[in-house]
Amino acid sequence: MTKKSKEPKDLQPDAEAVAAAAVEEVVAEENPVEKELANVKEQMLRLAAEYDNFRKRTGREREDVYAAAYVDAVLNFLPVADNLERATLNADSLEALSEGLSLITKQFLSACEKLGVSEIPTADGFDPLLHEAVMHVEDEALPQNSVAEVLLKGYTVRGKVIRPAMVKVAN
Numbered sequence: 001m002t003k004k005s006k007e008p009k010d011l012q013p014d015a016e017a018v019a020a021a022a023v024e025e026v027v028a029e030e031n032p033v034e035k036e037l038a039n040v041k042e043q044m045l046r047l048a049a050e051y052d053n054f055r056k057r058t059g060r061e062r063e064d065v066y067a068a069a070y071v072d073a074v075l076n077f078l079p080v081a082d083n084l085e086r087a088t089l090n091a092d093s094l095e096a097l098s099e100g101l102s103l104i105t106k107q108f109l110s111a112c113e114k115l116g117v118s119e120i121p122t123a124d125g126f127d128p129l130l131h132e133a134v135m136h137v138e139d140e141a142l143p144q145n146s147v148a149e150v151l152l153k154g155y156t157v158r159g160k161v162i163r164p165a166m167v168k169v170a171n
Contacts, residue, residue, distance in 0.1 A: 076111040080104060112155075120154035120165045122147040130154060130161060135168040142170035 083104045091097035112118075120130045126145045137148045147167045154165030 073115055076114055077108070080108045080111055083107060116158040117155050117162075120156060120161070122150050122165055122167060126167065126169045130156075130164060131167045131169075132164040133169045134166050137168050137170050139170050144171040146170045 083100070087097060087100035087104060091100065109119075122131065125143070126133065126147055131147065131154065134151060139148060142148055146169070147165075148170040149168040150165055151168065152163075152166035154161065154163050156162060
């Protein structure tokens with residue numbers, strides 16, 4: 001028994017050294033998993049950053065498109081404003097003013113047409129999707145559910161109602 005205790009300490013297995021070796025072995029085995037986890041995490045962070053940049057860029061592009069469309073719309077109406085100003089400054093008579101305003105109205109409707117705005121027709125009769133009935137008139141001369149009078153014109157933009165026509169409906 002004494003022989004075993006007289007062996008040099010270097011040759012005896014130390015419990016701490018065995019535990020440290022086991023830990024190193026486990027860490028070495030977990031290291032590829034940890035590396036893969038870190039790699040996937042980095043990819044996800046990059047993807048999230050890329051998506052955030054994409055979202056910001058498309059938001060800026062959308063704002064730029066809206067701003068350009070707004071400018072185009074305003075440019076279509078500036079000649080109308082110029083002609084209204086000329087009409088008020090150069091109206092010598094009521095007839096000349098009336099004729100000038102008629103021409104300006106045509107110009108205004110032409111500018112609206114370029115932007116896709118069109119007047120809602122009322123000749124086809126009352127349509128609750130296009131017309132807003134504000135009055136009802138009993139008139140035997142008019143067919144049932146026909147538009148007796150247009151109080152306020154309605155308009156659509158590329159088929160979408162932006163303002164319904166306010167009308168009197170007969171019968």
